[in-house]
Amino acid sequence: MTQIRRSKREHCPQCDSVAMLNYVHVSPGEDAEVFAECSECGAFVARYTLRSYTCDDPYRSYLRHMRTRGHDSGALARKSAEQFASKLWDDYAEVKQLVAEDEEARHLEDLLGETP
């Protein structure tokens, strides 16, 4: 079965704005949560539970991730970090292109329900 990749921006359910404030909540022993709030009207938009996090420096994120799992060092780790960063930037570009060309119109909950 072919899975179609779809992308959309988060929209405010009250005013349809796509401008969001993200509040990150970290509790010991629990998955971190992000509460999205509309920056235009202040409405609650969504809560995300994080499984992983990548910052604007993907090498740092990758190395931190590997430290917690244990990983080969040296050239292999460097190559893996480069592949991780390359995939991040490719995925980011694809998401933005999908939104620009044909943004998903369905509610995000419906999209997430499609994922096996």
Ligand SMILES: [Zn+2]
């Ligand atoms: Zn709003």
